[in-house]
Amino acid sequence: MRQGTHPTPQSPSRPRLLRAGVLGAATVLCVPVALAGGAAPAPAAAAPPPRPAAPDGAVPPLTGTAPRPDAAAPPALTTTTTGREDDGVLLTTPAPVGGDLAGAAIYDNAGEPVWWKPGPYMNLEPLTFRGEPALSVFDNTDAGGEYLLLNSSYQEIASYRMDGFFTDSHEFEVSPDGSRVLLLGFSFVTRDLTEYGGKPDAQVIDAVVQEQDAATGEVLFEWSALDHIPLTETQEPLTGELVDPVHANSLAYDTDGDLLMSARHTSTVYKIDRESGAVRWRLGGAASDFAFASPAQRPSYQHDARRLPDGRLMLFDNGNRNDPQRSRGAVYELDEEAMTARLADDLQTPEPVFTLFAGSARQTAGGNVLLGYGSSGTMAEFADGEPVFTGTFAQGSYSYRAIRTDWTGTPATRPAVEWREPGTLAMSWNGATEVDAWRIEAGTSRRALTTADTVARSGFVTTAEVAVPGGAEVVRVSAVDADGKVLASRTVAADGAG
Numbered sequence: 001m002r003q004g005t006h007p008t009p010q011s012p013s014r015p016r017l018l019r020a021g022v023l024g025a026a027t028v029l030c031v032p033v034a035l036a037g038g039a040a041p042a043p044a045a046a047a048p049p050p051r052p053a054a055p056d057g058a059v060p061p062l063t064g065t066a067p068r069p070d071a072a073a074p075p076a077l078t079t080t081t082t083g084r085e086d087d088g089v090l091l092t093t094p095a096p097v098g099g100d101l102a103g104a105a106i107y108d109n110a111g112e113p114v115w116w117k118p119g120p121y122m123n124l125e126p127l128t129f130r131g132e133p134a135l136s137v138f139d140n141t142d143a144g145g146e147y148l149l150l151n152s153s154y155q156e157i158a159s160y161r162m163d164g165f166f167t168d169s170h171e172f173e174v175s176p177d178g179s180r181v182l183l184l185g186f187s188f189v190t191r192d193l194t195e196y197g198g199k200p201d202a203q204v205i206d207a208v209v210q211e212q213d214a215a216t217g218e219v220l221f222e223w224s225a226l227d228h229i230p231l232t233e234t235q236e237p238l239t240g241e242l243v244d245p246v247h248a249n250s251l252a253y254d255t256d257g258d259l260l261m262s263a264r265h266t267s268t269v270y271k272i273d274r275e276s277g278a279v280r281w282r283l284g285g286a287a288s289d290f291a292f293a294s295p296a297q298r299p300s301y302q303h304d305a306r307r308l309p310d311g312r313l314m315l316f317d318n319g320n321r322n323d324p325q326r327s328r329g330a331v332y333e334l335d336e337e338a339m340t341a342r343l344a345d346d347l348q349t350p351e352p353v354f355t356l357f358a359g360s361a362r363q364t365a366g367g368n369v370l371l372g373y374g375s376s377g378t379m380a381e382f383a384d385g386e387p388v389f390t391g392t393f394a395q396g397s398y399s400y401r402a403i404r405t406d407w408t409g410t411p412a413t414r415p416a417v418e419w420r421e422p423g424t425l426a427m428s429w430n431g432a433t434e435v436d437a438w439r440i441e442a443g444t445s446r447r448a449l450t451t452a453d454t455v456a457r458s459g460f461v462t463t464a465e466v467a468v469p470g471g472a473e474v475v476r477v478s479a480v481d482a483d484g485k486v487l488a489s490r491t492v493a494a495d496g497a498g
Contacts, residue, residue, distance in 0.1 A: 073460055074103060075397040077111040085381050085389035086364040088406045089114055089433065091124045092399035093137070097375055102397075104137050106407065106431070111391065113460040115154065115409060115431035122169045126405040129158065129174060133407065138169040147172040147183070153412040154431050163219050165208050169400075171251040175211075180220060182251050182259070183210045189226065196231060196238040203241060207248035209261065211274070223277050225263070233266045233286050235301075235321065250315075252306045262305040262315065267298070269305040269315065283313070283332070283341060290334065290341035296322070297343040299330060303359040303374070304401065312344060316359035316371060327355040329371045329382070347371060347382045349390075360401035372402030409433045414488050417477045419496025420463060428461045429479050429488065436482040438462055442472040442494055449476055468497035 075094045087109065095102040103118040120140040127134055127149075134157065135150045145168075146161035161167045162185035173182040185208040193202045204226065211221035225246040231238060234245035250262040258280065259272040268285030272278075281289040284299045292298050301320035308314050308331070317330040329347030334340075347361075347369060358374025368388065370381045379402040381389035393399065415429040427438045435457045443449035452475075455464040468475060475497070478489040 074105040074107075074113050074116045076394040077107050077113075078392045078394075079107075079109060079111040080390045081109055082388045084368075084383045085109060086366040086368050086370075086404050088365060088404040090370075090379070090391065091126060091135070091403045091405060091407075092372075092401070093122045093124050094393060094397050094399050095122075096396055097377070097398050101140060106409070107391070109389070110459075114433055116460075117154075122400050123172070125172070125401070125403055126407060127174050128178065130178065135407075136172045138167075138172070140169065145169060152407075152409055154409065155412055160212065160217065162208065162210055163212070163217070165210075168207075168248070170249045173252055174214065175253060179214055181212050181214050182253070183212065184208070184248050184251050185210060191243075193231075193238050193243065198238040198243065199241055202238070202243050205242070205244040205247075207246045207261075207263070209248070209251060209259065209272070221274055221277075223259075223272060228272075228277065228279050229263070229266065229270070230287075233268065235267055235286075236265045250304045250306070255307055255311070260305050260307065260313075262302055264301050264303065264318075267300050267302065267321065269299070269302070269313070281336070281339075283334070290339050292341050293343070297330075297341070301357075302330075304361050306362075308363060314345075314361050314363070314369070316355075316361040316374075318355050318357070318359055318374070320356070324352070325354045326352045327359065327373060327376075329361040329369055345369075345385065347385065349380050349387055353378060353380075358398065358400045360403060362401075362403050364404045365406050368404075370402060370404045372399060374398060374400065407433060410487070414490045415477065415479050417490045417492050419492070423465055423467075423497055424463055425466050425475070425477065426461055426463050427477055427479075430460075432479060432487065434481045434487060435479045437480050438464065439478040439480050439486070440464065440466055441476045441478070442466075442468045442474070442497075444471060444473050446474055446476065446491060449474070454480075466497060468494050472497070 090107045093104050101120040101122050104121040104124045105113055106115040108114055122138045124137045127136055129149055133152055136147050139146055139148050144166050146159050148156050149158040151157050160181055162183050165185035165187050168184035168186050171184045187206050188203050189206050190201055191204045192200045194200050207225035209223040210219055212219055229246055231245050245265055246263045247265040248261050249264045252260045254260050258274050261270045261272055266285045269283040271280040273280050283290050299317045300322050301318040303316045305315040312331050312333050314331045317328050319325050319327050331345035333342045333344045353373050353376055355374040355376045360372035362370055364370055368381050368383045372379045375398050377393040377398040379391040380387050409431040411431040417427050420426040429435055437454050437456050440453045441449035442452045452466055472494040474491050475494045476489055476491045479487045481487055
């Protein structure tokens, strides 16, 4: 594990890699692509990044200084509420479809941004780390990628990356006892695929699983998909120069300590024995160990497979190979003695939505289910099987996952305040979740202030017309919570009052 102030230097000869969806004529070809938007790099020349040292020292805030109130905000999110939706915030990583990663963002139910961090980030998720609420997010700034862990002040407190492999952006998870972490990675191997009609020297992407000690980064368990999943299980062509037969896109601890891995390109969820590495069973795909009542109940190119507290298994079923193509949230009751899978919940919006790639299905704290429809740029929350909330990103934007969580953020930075024009103040505190109002005071000095106004927070940026008393030299703006407690303040000169 790397903790400290020194980022890994990026090798100029090694492209920054990310397994991403590249739109093809009829499907998504998931291949490593250069984030700069160029052609896919030659994988044979790419070497796994070295594991960095762990320098001592304090870790600075990820956000740095507070952004200006007029700084570019994340893509607009239009929401529809019913009062039955959960009241948690929405964790997303908005990005242009087919473009570079754009940033990590938290929204409220009104679609207003709460926190925005532009950059090459993906998969923002809540977790508990060292007994405290935290966030994890994939950062593709450095070669090979890594997962950053942020505390409630958005300060980096730890980072993890694969040992000896490229780190996959799709998944990061902490064990229930907090002592271990799960990572997905990938590597390139040369295989003779002529028996499948392929190239004699094809480059094949191998999905790799690692479990590491959370405190030291020591690899405790390592698993290779190509060692355990026959190429005959893939639903992708094996004829290209670059082949991605498995494409793991989620990884989670099962209730017995084994692992659940979703593989998009085999339409299968695998249960992996964490001791031996053996595949204990397959749900879906060409070699399913479970019988389904009908083909329509089987998952297709699914994402985000996880066990629910009641023992059922939930996933986001993209439905790429179904006819008609339609995405859904699917909850299965698994009988592991009779080896049958029953589709217990089939969560679909009234108007069909098809998500070509990406997607998520998560239970909220209140028991609802939030579906992130990946590439379609939408999300929907269900209560008792009925949609009770929708969110839609501005056209051309999407989020890999959409996750609702209870989150309290108190940034380490102070609020951003500036005079937008004479007599008008703009106020923003990026990441703060408890701001109810802004108190504005003015006076001849910091020690001689009187309240000029108090205005309710009205979104990511709140503006107010301010009448400053004659002779005032300074204006102090304070973020206050619902009880009137001052959370943080910033003082600016009064000469912008007009």
